Amino acid sequence: MPVIKSIIRLNDLDTNFVDEVIETGSEVFGEEIPKTIMACMQCGRCSGSCPSGRRTAFRTRKIYREVVLGFREKVLSSDELWYCTTCYTCQERCPRGVKTTEIIRILRNIAAKEGYMSKSHKMAAGHVFRTGHAVAINEEIQNVREELGLSRLPPTTHSHPEALAKLQDILRKTHFDELVGFDWETMELKEV
Amino acid sequence: MEEKTYACFLGCVIPNRYPGIELSTVKMLRELGVESVDMPGAGCCPAPGVFGSFDLKTWLALAARNICIAEELGCDIMTMCNGCYGSLQEADHLLKGDPLLKDKVNEILAPEMEYKGTINVKHQVEIFTDDIGIERIKEAITMPLDGLRVGVHYGCHFLKPSAVRGHGKAERPGMVDALVEVTGAKSVEYKDKMMCCGFGGGVRTRDIEVALDITKEKITNMLDAGVDCTVNPCASCHLQFDRGQVEIEHIFGDRFNLPVLYYSQLLGLAMGHDPRELGMHKQNIPTDPVLDKVEGLK
Amino acid sequence: MNIGVYVCHCGTNIAGVIDVEKVTEYATTLDGVVVARNYKYMCSDPGKDLIRSDIKENNLDRVVVAACSPTMHEKTYRDVMEEMGGNPFLFEMANIREQDSWVHTDKDMATEKAYDLVRMAVAKVRRNEPLERIEIPVTQRALIIGGGVAGMEASLDLAEQGYEVIMVEKEQSIGGHMSQLTKTFPTLDCPMCILAPKMALHEHKNITIYSFSEIEEVSGYVGNFEVSIRKKAKSVIEDLCNGCGLCQEKCPTKVLSVYDGKLGTRKAIYTLFPQAVPRIPVLDRENCLMFTKGTCGVCKKVCPTDAIDYDQQDEIITEKVGAIIVATGYAEYDPTPIEEYGYGRYKNVLTGLQFERLTNASGPTLGVLKRPSDGATPKRFAFIQCVGSRDVNTQEYCSKVCCMYTVKNARLLRDEHPESEVYIFYTDVRSAGKGYEEFYKISQEKGVKFIRGRVSEVVGLPDDNLLLRTEDTLTGDVYEVEVDMAILACALLPAEGSDKLRDILKISEGTDGFFMEAHPKLRPVDTLTDGIYLAGCAQGPRDIADTVVHAKGAASGASVLISHTKMSLDPISAYSDESVCRGCGECKLVCQFGAIEIEPLNGRLIAKVNEVLCKGCGACVGACCNGAMSIRHFKDEQINSMIEAAMEVA
Ligand SMILES: Cc1cc2nc3c(=O)[nH]c(=O)nc-3n(C[C@H](O)[C@H](O)[C@H](O)COP(=O)(O)OP(=O)(O)OC[C@H]3O[C@@H](n4cnc5c(N)ncnc54)[C@H](O)[C@@H]3O)c2cc1C
Ligand code: SF4
Numbered sequence A: 001m002p003v004i005k006s007i008i009r010l011n012d013l014d015t016n017f018v019d020e021v022i023e024t025g026s027e028v029f030g031e032e033i034p035k036t037i038m039a040c041m042q043c044g045r046c047s048g049s050c051p052s053g054r055r056t057a058f059r060t061r062k063i064y065r066e067v068v069l070g071f072r073e074k075v076l077s078s079d080e081l082w083y084c085t086t087c088y089t090c091q092e093r094c095p096r097g098v099k100t101t102e103i104i105r106i107l108r109n110i111a112a113k114e115g116y117m118s119k120s121h122k123m124a125a126g127h128v129f130r131t132g133h134a135v136a137i138n139e140e141i142q143n144v145r146e147e148l149g150l151s152r153l154p155p156t157t158h159s160h161p162e163a164l165a166k167l168q169d170i171l172r173k174t175h176f177d178e179l180v181g182f183d184w185e186t187m188e189l190k191e192v
Numbered sequence B: 001m002e003e004k005t006y007a008c009f010l011g012c013v014i015p016n017r018y019p020g021i022e023l024s025t026v027k028m029l030r031e032l033g034v035e036s037v038d039m040p041g042a043g044c045c046p047a048p049g050v051f052g053s054f055d056l057k058t059w060l061a062l063a064a065r066n067i068c069i070a071e072e073l074g075c076d077i078m079t080m081c082n083g084c085y086g087s088l089q090e091a092d093h094l095l096k097g098d099p100l101l102k103d104k105v106n107e108i109l110a111p112e113m114e115y116k117g118t119i120n121v122k123h124q125v126e127i128f129t130d131d132i133g134i135e136r137i138k139e140a141i142t143m144p145l146d147g148l149r150v151g152v153h154y155g156c157h158f159l160k161p162s163a164v165r166g167h168g169k170a171e172r173p174g175m176v177d178a179l180v181e182v183t184g185a186k187s188v189e190y191k192d193k194m195m196c197c198g199f200g201g202g203v204r205t206r207d208i209e210v211a212l213d214i215t216k217e218k219i220t221n222m223l224d225a226g227v228d229c230t231v232n233p234c235a236s237c238h239l240q241f242d243r244g245q246v247e248i249e250h251i252f253g254d255r256f257n258l259p260v261l262y263y264s265q266l267l268g269l270a271m272g273h274d275p276r277e278l279g280m281h282k283q284n285i286p287t288d289p290v291l292d293k294v295e296g297l298k
Numbered sequence C: 001m002n003i004g005v006y007v008c009h010c011g012t013n014i015a016g017v018i019d020v021e022k023v024t025e026y027a028t029t030l031d032g033v034v035v036a037r038n039y040k041y042m043c044s045d046p047g048k049d050l051i052r053s054d055i056k057e058n059n060l061d062r063v064v065v066a067a068c069s070p071t072m073h074e075k076t077y078r079d080v081m082e083e084m085g086g087n088p089f090l091f092e093m094a095n096i097r098e099q100d101s102w103v104h105t106d107k108d109m110a111t112e113k114a115y116d117l118v119r120m121a122v123a124k125v126r127r128n129e130p131l132e133r134i135e136i137p138v139t140q141r142a143l144i145i146g147g148g149v150a151g152m153e154a155s156l157d158l159a160e161q162g163y164e165v166i167m168v169e170k171e172q173s174i175g176g177h178m179s180q181l182t183k184t185f186p187t188l189d190c191p192m193c194i195l196a197p198k199m200a201l202h203e204h205k206n207i208t209i210y211s212f213s214e215i216e217e218v219s220g221y222v223g224n225f226e227v228s229i230r231k232k233a234k235s236v237i238e239d240l241c242n243g244c245g246l247c248q249e250k251c252p253t254k255v256l257s258v259y260d261g262k263l264g265t266r267k268a269i270y271t272l273f274p275q276a277v278p279r280i281p282v283l284d285r286e287n288c289l290m291f292t293k294g295t296c297g298v299c300k301k302v303c304p305t306d307a308i309d310y311d312q313q314d315e316i317i318t319e320k321v322g323a324i325i326v327a328t329g330y331a332e333y334d335p336t337p338i339e340e341y342g343y344g345r346y347k348n349v350l351t352g353l354q355f356e357r358l359t360n361a362s363g364p365t366l367g368v369l370k371r372p373s374d375g376a377t378p379k380r381f382a383f384i385q386c387v388g389s390r391d392v393n394t395q396e397y398c399s400k401v402c403c404m405y406t407v408k409n410a411r412l413l414r415d416e417h418p419e420s421e422v423y424i425f426y427t428d429v430r431s432a433g434k435g436y437e438e439f440y441k442i443s444q445e446k447g448v449k450f451i452r453g454r455v456s457e458v459v460g461l462p463d464d465n466l467l468l469r470t471e472d473t474l475t476g477d478v479y480e481v482e483v484d485m486a487i488l489a490c491a492l493l494p495a496e497g498s499d500k501l502r503d504i505l506k507i508s509e510g511t512d513g514f515f516m517e518a519h520p521k522l523r524p525v526d527t528l529t530d531g532i533y534l535a536g537c538a539q540g541p542r543d544i545a546d547t548v549v550h551a552k553g554a555a556s557g558a559s560v561l562i563s564h565t566k567m568s569l570d571p572i573s574a575y576s577d578e579s580v581c582r583g584c585g586e587c588k589l590v591c592q593f594g595a596i597e598i599e600p601l602n603g604r605l606i607a608k609v610n611e612v613l614c615k616g617c618g619a620c621v622g623a624c625c626n627g628a629m630s631i632r633h634f635k636d637e638q639i640n641s642m643i644e645a646a647m648e649v650a
């Protein structure tokens, strides 16, 4: 049986999406960087440069096109959006000066807000809430450190509770706890 | 050379997974006349492609907090990981260039902390290259590694985005190769040398197969060119190659055993140090083949 | 004094923002104004008729038109004045378009600003004085800089009209880039075959060629330029040399040939190519053993006419011309900085021009296809488009000719080597031109594979083959393609030395670096410097057909000028009041155009202005501490009256 699909009506797409992207990106980068997406000429130099795209369905070029046309849901929900290693090869080479990698980061910010942050990412974030480190110390490494003549705990948030408290205060202020779903009572992720 | 003291930024991977990197870097720099001091209470940089992907504002505020600690010390920051360098350097760049953004971040940091923009963020490679200089390193080499074939891996965030980093075009850089070659080792040309290791952007955390497939390709390319080991200037890449080989074997079944050295470990060997002083025995992939070759050179 | 004021609507350009009725009404209240009108298009015939009839009926002697910029239409209305027997300098324009309606949105304020501008123009015209135009002689000869197809075409057109032409070519032969090509799109003619008849121009009685020569200095002005030309030493006495070629045959020194894209060698004494014009060889002193080691002398020994002269010196020649045509062409972009394509690192990555030489019957391999790395016959080819073009990191513009020349070369490969795999990696195929789209279609039918994607990188493989990576944006797949040779369609850049020439000629360049035309649409062959014209790629990338058209345009522009024996100039120049001037010479010091001389008059010194050289810039007026210097048509009292009028409130 052939699959019957209904035709896409461009008019029905979310034409404000690209403005949303530019606005979101402007908060940290200023307007100039996110706005470069408007100049993409779909040449594909980015996709061909991409180490992830070479082995997956991730096509940087296609994402910019879909953003400009307004495929909001499709872009934000796609797994491919998360395959970028932020190696910046595409951004360096883009002949139209599109800040490709930054735009991927901006899109991921919006996707995260829309609930598309993966569990594994939330768990990594959870370590930062608890320890100030995304990769935290463990018993084994403490022993290694000692063996090498270093302090068992590094001079970081691991051994400075007041600094950790400050860091946690920042995470509250930026509402990162809400984004990740971190429970300050249990010091665990809410869903887990 | 002007004597200089840096604020040593550790990040996460170095103190909590590869303390040998910290050990060897601090030691080699000291022997070459560069001092470094701890940054008490520093934390995750946080990874620009990971936390920057979740929420740029949180990323920026956490990075700014780290910079503030160094500002208190009155020292420029020394980083040993491209991720840490990328994060802190980019944050510093953005905040120095946009006073309104700086105000916003300072609101978050208040009342105890304030980002002022008084220091700079440096990569270890810059310190070796610019502060110390190739000539001075050359004088310190007591055990030339002539004959050792090295696959240099630069990593991405040390050089890119080049418009922000300011070290020139990133397609064919030479800085790390020069640092490697001054030890007597040969930096071997190999396919896709400037390709990413696969670690970044949160791919390792979320889709490890994609990340490792990239790592595997790089390792294969290096081995095809006949290298004895790979040398990197980045703790994250280091983890991806070293720990990654264990994971590759687990997931894909390929076993490579390519020794992974951090730059200051390689330099340490050339400066006559015992590999144990450089933490080389505390890694996943044995570095013995390199040591054997070096031993053979003696 | 009867002044007429005419307010133009310029369609809605002006009337859409400014209330033209009110401005007209306001104008009638101004001192001296006897009639004021408005009209939809003042510059149209009916518009001009309004002015004409008012001059007659209302005895107007002075006119103000409130419309666009004087650079657009001042001449139009001055001509009307003149034609009606008036003096063209008793006229003023108030620019209420560019300086008002186009830059403001508030209609009331814009209308008020129009009042101010009209009031100022009326104040000025009241004080204007009738002036006579200056007549100058015209030298009826032309200088052509550059002997490519553009320079040749322009030279022939002018020479055939009977004008003497001086051609200066920096290389030792004329011919330009066209002489390097193998075939030409879209007809696949042999370029040398169609060029040869034009190159015969050196036999034309009206054309003098200075080859291996450069422009040293240009002075003078439209109709009367004086040019000094450096004729570099060829170390060959041109009058004696018969072009037999024995010297280059016997010369023992081989040097990489730039003309052949460094894919082959030439001798230290050499002509560029077999059909070179003139056929005189040039001795390359940087590589000749006589100059590097002090011994050899083979060429001198073998020359049957004793034409070799190791001591020859550069010569400086001066020529007087009325018009100059700049036809310096282009240079191919060196793609080394785009490191990811590996040019300069991988031997089998070539530029477009190198490929032309490699396939050229008189090229380094005599037209036999061989890879530079190992001499093997390549079978798989990748053409990479837009290298250094359409890229904000290098040149932002499209180089216009590369799509078509690539299609040409790809098609020729399929024609002559049907077994070869030929890919073109493109961003867009731009095939606008007569017969071009058809040419593109034929190349597809011949089996050239077009892949829409800008190549991301070229990876060198151990066997000197090349691995390309690209996305096929039409399928969304990322491909790797292994080829034996990659050809980069490199951007066209302004010719080397264009900056220097720009300064010598005092012409300008656009943001793309090419010489700038006076108007992109309406004056594409003129420069902003009167008497200097542009032809061919000197103004921007274009193919041969467009180059020829452009060159003919430039020749036509130049002949309009030099067909006259005399021309008239605006009398807007500085002059000194001899009764006040003390001859201190401050003005002479500041004049950039060398228009002022200090001369004796009745036992004292005074400044004297050469009205033709004077550009009316006013620098001397500011420098004079005695108030002796003035500019006609822009005298202090004329300008002051405008300032006063500006301060008044409507
Ligand atoms: C690879 C390639 C293939 C092409 N194939 C085709 C084709 O098939 N068909 C087609 O229609 N077009 C083709 N073109 C375009 C074609 O080359 C140009 O249209 C044509 O050469 C332009 O002629 P020109 O006289 O303006 O410039 P040029 O050919 O560049 O000639 C300029 C001349 O001026 C001289 N000169 C430069 N500076 C000075 C100076 N300061 N003083 C004195 N002399 C100076 C130069 O030495 C040169 O002789 C191709 C271009 C390239 C790069
Ligand atoms: S390289 Fe730049 S212009 Fe080309 S498709 Fe990618 S983002 Fe668009």
Ligand code: SF4
Residues within 6 Å of the ligand: C385, C386, C387, C389, C390, C397, C398, C399, C400, C401, C402, C403, C404, C427, C428, C429, C430, C489
């Ligand atoms: S002519 Fe074609 S290949 Fe050349 S720059 Fe323009 S689009 Fe690119």
